[in-house]
Amino acid sequence: MTVLHLKGVSRTHGTGENLVHALVDAELTIEAGELVAIMGPSGSGKSTLLNLAGGLDAPTSGEVLVEGTVLASLNKKRLAGLRRRSIGYVFQDYNLVPSLTAAENAALPLELDGLAAGKARKMALAALEEVGLDVKQADRFPDEISGGQAQRVAIARALIGERRLVLADEPTGALDSHTGEEVLKLLRRRVDAGAAGLLVTHDARHAGWADRVVFLRDGRIVDSSAPLAGADSLLEGAGS
Amino acid sequence: MSVKHSLLALLERGPAYGYQLRAAFESATGNTWPLNIGQVYTTLNRLERDELVEALPENDSGQRPYRITETGRRHLAGWFASPVQAADRPRDELTIKLALAVTTPGVDVADVIQRQRGATLRLLQEYTRLKAAEEHAELAWRLVLESMIFRAEAEIRWLDHTEAVVARAELPAPFPFAVDEPDSADATPERNRTRTH
Numbered sequence: 381m382t383v384l385h386l387k388g389v390s391r392t393h394g395t396g397e398n399l400v401h402a403l404v405d406a407e408l409t410i411e412a413g414e415l416v417a418i419m420g421p422s423g424s425g426k427s428t429l430l431n432l433a434g435g436l437d438a439p440t441s442g443e444v445l446v447e448g449t450v451l452a453s454l455n456k457k458r459l460a461g462l463r464r465r466s467i468g469y470v471f472q473d474y475n476l477v478p479s480l481t482a483a484e485n486a487a488l489p490l491e492l493d494g495l496a497a498g499k500a501r502k503m504a505l506a507a508l509e510e511v512g513l514d515v516k517q518a519d520r521f522p523d524e525i526s527g528g529q530a531q532r533v534a535i536a537r538a539l540i541g542e543r544r545l546v547l548a549d550e551p552t553g554a555l556d557s558h559t560g561e562e563v564l565k566l567l568r569r570r571v572d573a574g575a576a577g578l579l580v581t582h583d584a585r586h587a588g589w590a591d592r593v594v595f596l597r598d599g600r601i602v603d604s605s606a607p608l609a610g611a612d613s614l615l616e617g618a619g620s
Numbered sequence: 621m622s623v624k625h626s627l628l629a630l631l632e633r634g635p636a637y638g639y640q641l642r643a644a645f646e647s648a649t650g651n652t653w654p655l656n657i658g659q660v661y662t663t664l665n666r667l668e669r670d671e672l673v674e675a676l677p678e679n680d681s682g683q684r685p686y687r688i689t690e691t692g693r694r695h696l697a698g699w700f701a702s703p704v705q706a707a708d709r710p711r712d713e714l715t716i717k718l719a720l721a722v723t724t725p726g727v728d729v730a731d732v733i734q735r736q737r738g739a740t741l742r743l744l745q746e747y748t749r750l751k752a753a754e755e756h757a758e759l760a761w762r763l764v765l766e767s768m769i770f771r772a773e774a775e776i777r778w779l780d781h782t783e784a785v786v787a788r789a790e791l792p793a794p795f796p797f798a799v800d801e802p803d804s805a806d807a808t809p810e811r812n813r814t815r816t817h
């Protein structure tokens with residue numbers, strides 16, 4: 381099932397001499413159970429693509445569809461509702477609310493959606509447990525936990541509920557190599573369980589976790605690798 | 621790769637015969653570098669000649685185990701104590717290919733880089749998948765696998781860097797090789813060729 385579909389999406393900023401083509405005629409589909417990595421040099425349009433996919437920005441031309449719904453067809457309120465219920469975001473700098481505890485941060489999208497506080501907390505604790513956060517950390521504030529733990533909270537918040545599209549912008553940027561890998565494993569696990577994932581990274585080792593890698597240069601998709609056949613083929617190859 | 625030192629290291633665990641050594645080597649390296657049994661026995665013979673190992677009497681099933689000697693142990697310790705020299709590593713074809721790509725007429729360097737990056741990234745995806753599938757893999761095999769992952773990553777980073785450098789640089793105009801000018805008007809290309817051979 382196609383979860384995300386970018387149909388001929390372009391985004392320009394400015395006018396006249398200052399016109400910048402941030403993204404040009406991008407075609408991309410992501411199926412449920414698929415993790416796609418976006419790579420490219422700085423300024424190639426990676427974050428623009430991610431913001432458009434998540435409805436945080438609107439295309440100048442073309443359409444963005446999430447689970448078949450054209451985002452531009454929704455009014456502000458309905459778009460916000462779809463973003464809360466269907467799309468999870470993970471950012472490099474976590475974007476946790478500093479005045480809320482880990483559990484409150486994770487529960488935030490559910491509470492904004494009108495779920496009762498008690499029920500939202502219960503689901504938040506389950507989500508925090510799923511991402512491997514010690515239950516003792518649940519009532520701590522963001523500045524009382526480590527970067528790795530904060531990113532786990534951010535991932536719990538992104539995955540809570542029935543999110544079917546997870547967008548991650550350099551989610552391991554500020555983390556050490558081992559913790560970064562743990563974060564990618566969490567993302568991978570969620571995608572394997574049926575979500576669609578879009579991961580922006582400049583780090584090839586992290587793109588290695590994806591099923592498909594899309595390269596961007598100057599706002600254009602210049603190359604896209606075919607989905608992997610599976611590791612068995614490599615094992616066979618290694619012995620020959 | 622040093623088969624000689626690998627066998628010495630394995631024999632440090634205890635006496636073993638050829639097939640056991642091959643199996644242990646392949647298990648530690650996840651079949652990344654398959655060894656043929658002939659290579660194992662040839663190396664054992666050389667090690668025996670150099671008194672780094674000694675052959676033990678044949679066992680009941682006709683297998684002849686080898687044991688590391690004190691000299692072999694010292695030799696092995698020396699190997700672990702010395703860094704691998706750059707000169708011991710094979711020449712890198714990719715580096716040579718790109719060095720030639722920037723000086724060869726008609727080659728699209730960006731395209732060469734992109735193709736290579738795609739291929740290496742694909743390898744990296746496959747290694748990562750193997751690693752994810754073998755969460756409880758033997759430590760030695762995990763190290764080998766991670767080494768391949770980091771090398772692939774380094775190659776991609778180098779390609780990214782090269783791409784940026786090439787994009788900014790003015791590519792040198794390919795220069796033809798100097799051709800000996802004929803000394804006089806009656807010199808023909810055929811005569812030139814004869815002269816140079």
